[in-house]
Structures are given as C-alpha cells and as structure tokens.
Amino acid sequence: MVEVVLNPAAGSGLAESVYTTHLVPLLGADELRVHRTTSAGDGVRIGRTLIHTHTSLHPTTPLDIILVGGDGTTHEILNGILLSSALGSVQVRLAVVPAGTANALFAALYPEHWTQDVQHRVAAAHSTAELDASVVDVMLRSVKSLAASLRSGTQGCVDLPLMHVxxxxxxIVAHLVTSHALHAAILHDADTPAMRARHTGIDRFKAAAALNATRWTQATLTLHPPPSGIQQYSPKTSSFELVQNAELVLEGPFLYLNAMLTDRLESAFIPAPLSSALRLPKDAVDVVVIRPTRDPALTGQPNDGETFAQTRLGPITAGMYAGGTHIDLTYDSTLPMVEYFRCAGYDLHAGGGDKDRLVCTDGFVSDAEHVKVTRWQPQEDALPAPLIWR
Ligand SMILES: Nc1ncnc2c1ncn2[C@@H]1O[C@H](COP(=O)(O)OP(=O)(O)OP(=O)(O)O)[C@@H](O)[C@H]1O
Structure with a gap:
C-alpha cells in the first residue's frame, strides 16, 4: 500500500487532478490510500499518524508516501514523521509530485527538467488537463521511479539531506533552507493580508524584497567544523579551501544569511550553487553569507545600506539567477562579496533590532533569539534517514 498526501491548497489547486488522472492509472486505486490536508499545519498531523500506524502494523516494511503539493507540504510531513518520537527501523521513502508554486526540492532533484517555464505553467494550472503531456511527464518523474521499483524491484532512491533546527x-526539521536576514524578512513581510491584497502571485515577494534591501541584521554567527574542517569557496581557485578546524565566529551585520541543503529555491534561483541535494557531503551544510561592511567602498556612513543595495545587490541577485555566478564576485581581485562556507552547522545569536530574530525554515517563519542548526542525523533506535525516489 502506498500512502498519498494531497494538499488541495498548494499552487493553483491541481493536486486532486494529479491523483485521479495520473496516480490511479499508474499505480491502481487499490494500491493507494489518500489523505487530504484540510488546513495549514495538517500535514504534520498526517505525517505523525502515518508513521505511528505503519511502525505498529508493518515494522519491517518501508513506508512509501507520495506527496502531491509544494515544499510546505513536504516540510510538514517530514516534521510530522521525524519529530513524532516513533522508534524502529521503518524506512520512509518519499515520492514528490510538484503541485505547489516553487517546488524547490523537485527543482533540485530534476534541474534539467524543472525549468522556469515548467515551473510557471504548473504554478498557474488548476488541473493537469491544462498542461502539456511533456509537463505532466516531468511532474511524474519521482512517482514513476517509485512505480518502477514496486513493479520490478529496481532501486531509485537517494538520501534526502535534512537539517535539525x-x-x-x-x-524543526528543514529539507531546503534555514534563513535569517534578508530572506527571512522577505518571507515574513510577503505573508501579510495587506501584501496579499495589494500584489498578485510572486509580486508580493518582490515588494517585500524592496522593503528589506537596505536593512541589515545584527547577529553573531558561530560556524561549527565537520571532521574535515570548515571550508570556504574561493573565487580565485574556484574550489573550497580549508579555513580552520575549529569554530569560526562571524560578527554581523548580515544582509544575507542562508543555510542551504539544495542549490536552488526555485528552478532558476540558485543561491548555493555548490549545494546540490545530491552532492552535499553527509555531515555538511552550506552557509551563504553577505556581510556588507566588508565592502571596501563603504565608509561607515548612515546611508551605507542604500549604497550597498544600489551598487552591490543588483549584480549579486543577478548572479543568483544566472546559475549561481554571484559566488565568483569580488570587491577587488580577491575579496569575495559573498562568503560561501561548508560547515557542520552553526549557532546564531540574534541582535535586539527589528527583525533580527526572524528565522525561516523551508518558507515557514519563526522568531528566536538563539538558533542552533546541525545536519540531521538518525538517532539510535529512531527512524533511519528518509529516502526520496528519483
Ligand atoms: N486544506 C488546506 N487549506 C489551506 N491551507 C492548507 C491546506 N492544506 C495545506 N495547507 C497549507 O498550504 C500551504 C502551502 O502549501 P505548499 O507549500 O505545499 O504549496 P505552495 O506554497 O503553493 O508551494 P511551494 O511551497 O512549493 O512554493 C502550506 O503551508 C500548508 O500548511
């Protein structure tokens, strides 16, 4: 039996049509058990119920779940499963059908197929009947890998990297990003009733970005070393270089501070180009940092925020949309504009200013003075790390 979780509110609402038109013919109605999320947060309840039921009834067989929704749906189900305190050896295996808006996880799994054009078409569709067969084919890639395995025993699963926040x-368990500073502030400000009323689609994120582009976050960031030490990407050598084997303390202010497990947050928006979901070492998190006061052109003036936004933020953002070339930008020939670290995790102590305490985990915004992030590792007797069909 395969469990299917549908989020009817994801994207423009095409989850139900994915199920009836594609999943039932592909896997058979008798093989599928459907669960529909009924409100925000309901995915956590469903995830918790699924793992508890499965571990008690089928403690030695894998739990296959098809997620039909966006990144928020995946986030909620993972949190329901992994924070459930369920014990045992049940292997959770997820197949994802991208029926949300950004679908960053799917974009990272299938970067060649999940193009901006496909992303826009899926986000706007109310039913798969509105989509070309080629687009539906892309959407069903992960599920088809699961279906092939159930039929012939092939193995198409990969590890799903996770952070413990x-x-x-x-x-919280995050599968994409834990962010502070600009990214967290954008997610926070874009999600108000006023912004939703004033802007359509993703325009509210652009409006929220404009509101926060000159604001810097006060915090102290302490990066923790994995066994191989803290690495930093060097634009000069185009490779990671060892920074140190001990903790590394970075003082703010920060304009941008994202810990990433995938390279991208949308099909073409790639803040952490070296952090593909499939290539990141098992003990590492990539942390992308912009500390504007490192800019030699700034002279400590009150309008430095505006100056940095006007002179630097454009090229950096353009680089994030151009395959991740921002990591090669330098102030002079050597000093990187963007500090790109590979570490085991970090502690962040936020300052006392407006928005300094905002934290975004996979799109969900919280508030905390102290945040500790580590790569999620399975605990003794607890569930093994989840896999994802690819
Ligand atoms: N029945 C429901 N009614 C309202 N909201 C729901 C319902 N079911 C789930 N949700 C909420 O819908 C939100 C959006 O879901 P999801 O993130 O999967 O889609 P999306 O935002 O369109 O896509 P993405 O995150 O990939 O951009 C989630 O935060 C979830 O809590």
Missing part, C-alpha cells in the same frame, strides 16, 4: 522553544 533548534529554536529553543521549538524543534
């Missing part, structure tokens, strides 16, 4: 009052 400790906010003190709340524990």
């Amino acid at each position: 400790d906010l003190g009052s709340q524990q």
Whole structure:
C-alpha cells in the first residue's frame, strides 16, 4: 500500500487532478490510500499518524508516501514523521509530485527538467488537463521511479539531506533552507493580508524584497567544523579551501544569511550553487553569507545600506539567477562579496533590532533569539534517514 498526501491548497489547486488522472492509472486505486490536508499545519498531523500506524502494523516494511503539493507540504510531513518520537527501523521513502508554486526540492532533484517555464505553467494550472503531456511527464518523474521499483524491484532512491533546527522553544526539521536576514524578512513581510491584497502571485515577494534591501541584521554567527574542517569557496581557485578546524565566529551585520541543503529555491534561483541535494557531503551544510561592511567602498556612513543595495545587490541577485555566478564576485581581485562556507552547522545569536530574530525554515517563519542548526542525523533506535525516489 502506498500512502498519498494531497494538499488541495498548494499552487493553483491541481493536486486532486494529479491523483485521479495520473496516480490511479499508474499505480491502481487499490494500491493507494489518500489523505487530504484540510488546513495549514495538517500535514504534520498526517505525517505523525502515518508513521505511528505503519511502525505498529508493518515494522519491517518501508513506508512509501507520495506527496502531491509544494515544499510546505513536504516540510510538514517530514516534521510530522521525524519529530513524532516513533522508534524502529521503518524506512520512509518519499515520492514528490510538484503541485505547489516553487517546488524547490523537485527543482533540485530534476534541474534539467524543472525549468522556469515548467515551473510557471504548473504554478498557474488548476488541473493537469491544462498542461502539456511533456509537463505532466516531468511532474511524474519521482512517482514513476517509485512505480518502477514496486513493479520490478529496481532501486531509485537517494538520501534526502535534512537539517535539525533548534529554536529553543521549538524543534524543526528543514529539507531546503534555514534563513535569517534578508530572506527571512522577505518571507515574513510577503505573508501579510495587506501584501496579499495589494500584489498578485510572486509580486508580493518582490515588494517585500524592496522593503528589506537596505536593512541589515545584527547577529553573531558561530560556524561549527565537520571532521574535515570548515571550508570556504574561493573565487580565485574556484574550489573550497580549508579555513580552520575549529569554530569560526562571524560578527554581523548580515544582509544575507542562508543555510542551504539544495542549490536552488526555485528552478532558476540558485543561491548555493555548490549545494546540490545530491552532492552535499553527509555531515555538511552550506552557509551563504553577505556581510556588507566588508565592502571596501563603504565608509561607515548612515546611508551605507542604500549604497550597498544600489551598487552591490543588483549584480549579486543577478548572479543568483544566472546559475549561481554571484559566488565568483569580488570587491577587488580577491575579496569575495559573498562568503560561501561548508560547515557542520552553526549557532546564531540574534541582535535586539527589528527583525533580527526572524528565522525561516523551508518558507515557514519563526522568531528566536538563539538558533542552533546541525545536519540531521538518525538517532539510535529512531527512524533511519528518509529516502526520496528519483
Ligand atoms: N486544506 C488546506 N487549506 C489551506 N491551507 C492548507 C491546506 N492544506 C495545506 N495547507 C497549507 O498550504 C500551504 C502551502 O502549501 P505548499 O507549500 O505545499 O504549496 P505552495 O506554497 O503553493 O508551494 P511551494 O511551497 O512549493 O512554493 C502550506 O503551508 C500548508 O500548511
């Protein structure tokens, strides 16, 4: 039996049509059990229920789940499963059908197929009947890998990298990004009723970006070393270089601070080009940092925020949309504009300013003074790391 989780509110609402028109013919109605999320956060409940039921009834067989929704749906199901305190050896295997808006995980799994054009078409569709067969074919790639395995026993699963995010009052599992500074502020400000009323589609994110482009976040960031030490990407050698084997403390202010497990957050928006979901070492997280006060052209003036936004942010953002070339930008011939680290995780102590405490995990915004991020590792007797069909 394969569990199917549908989010009817994801994207423009095409999840139901994916199920009836494509999943039932592909896998057979008798092989599928459907669960529909009924509200924000309901995916956590469903994930928790699925793992508890499966571990008690089928403790030695894998739990296959097809997720029909966007990144928020995947995030909620993973949190329901992994924070459930379920014990045992049940192997969770996810297949993803990108029925949301950005579908960053799917974009990272299938970068050649999940193009901007495909992403836009899927995000705007109310039903798969509105989509070309070639687009539907892309959407079903992960599920077809699962179907092939069920039929002939082929193996098409890969590890799904995860972060454990400790906010003190709340524990979270993230599969894409943990962000602070600009990215967290954009997600925070874009999600107000006023912004939704004023802007259509993704325009509210652009409006929120404009509101926060000159604001810097005060914080102290302490990067932790993996066994191989903290690495930093060097534009000069186009490779990672060892920075040090001990903790590395970076003082703010920060304009941008994202910890990433995938290279991209949309099909063509690639803040961490070296962090493909399939290439990141098992003990590492990539941390992308912009600290504007490192810019030799700034002279400590009150309008430095505006100056940096006007002179530097354009090329950096353009690089993120141009395959990730921003990591090669330098102030002079050597000093990188973007600091790109590979580490085991970090502690962040936020300052006291407006928005300094904002934290975004896979699109969900929280508030915390101290954030601790590590690569998620399976605990003894607890569930093994989830796999994803590819
Ligand atoms: N029945 C429902 N009604 C309203 N909201 C729901 C319902 N079911 C789930 N949700 C919420 O829908 C939100 C959006 O889902 P999801 O993130 O999967 O899609 P998306 O935002 O369109 O895509 P993406 O995150 O890939 O850009 C989630 O935060 C989830 O909590």
